[in-house]
Amino acid sequence: MEPDRVIYPLLKHVLMGPAMRxxxxxxxxxxxxVPRIGPVILAANHLAFLDSFVLPLMVPRRVHFLGKHEYFTGTGVKGRTVAALFRGLGMIAVDRSGGRSAVAALDTSAAVLERGGVFAIHPEGTRSPDGRLYRGRTGVARLAMRTGAPVVPVAIEGTDRLQPVGRAVPKPGRIGLRIGAPMAFAGRDDGVPRGKAARQVTDEIMEAIQRLSGQEYVDDYAPRPSGPSGR
Known part of the structure; x- marks a missing residue:
């Protein structure tokens, strides 16, 4: 049996899941x-690093998501522990330094869905700097149209209060997770320029997230945080 298939139930049902609750x-x-079987894309807002643990531990199915390659390259006991933790939670390492990084990320995400899995993505591309919801990047739409997987909008609430920017360990408090109805986008790019269709679909997904979260919407991309811990 693969190590992560042992680590995953241990983390979710014995260690981190109960601790998070x-x-x-x-x-x-x-x-x-959330469909019980078959491919599905979870599209969520992004308020804090804690969000990477909320979805995998609170959703009943195993959730996969992309993460920095650096999370898996640490040395020593700490480095190996961090790598095992993220791998067990469903994180897939992607090297985002190369020119083909966006294509590689899309291919990796599509492979999860083609196997009938669950893939989570933050369309904003990075965490919100001020709690508002920012314009979505079109990767989520391209993934949905390419694979035909339904998109389930998700609103995460309260994680920014418990783990504001600069805080490594979140403080205790209440968080929320609101999950909306699946949205289907297969064939939306038929007879329509792919870029235009991707923009329209992404905007519809962000509108669904905004209705769930109640966040103020900003029609501009969120600035990416600087430093090695930015995501």
Missing amino acids: VAFLPRVSGLAH
Whole structure:
């Protein structure tokens, strides 16, 4: 048996899952909207690094998501522990330094969905610097149109209060997770320029997230944080 298939249930059901419920008292609504089988894209807002743990641990299916290659290259006990933790949670390493990084990320994400898996993505591309919802990048739409997988909008609430920018360890408090109805976009680029279709689909997804979260919307891309910890 692969090591991550052992680590995943241990983290979710024995260690981190129960600990998260005690520390963050999560209020989760709309879980019935997540299909029990088959490919699905979870498209969520992004408020804090903590979000990377909220989705994999609160959604009943195994969730995969992309992460920095650097998370898997640490040395020593700490480096190996961090790599095992993220791998167990479903993170897939992607090297974003090359010119073909966007294509590689799309191919990797599509492979998860083609196997019938669940893939999570933050369309904003980085965490919000001020709690508002920023314009989505079109990767989520291109992935949905390429694979035909439904998109389930998700609103994460409260993680920015518990882990503001610069805070490594979140403080205890209440968080929320609101999950909306699946959205289908297969064939939306038929007879339409792919770039135009991708923009329209992305905007529809962001509107669905905004309705769930109640965040103020900013029709501009969120600035990427500087430094090695930015995501």
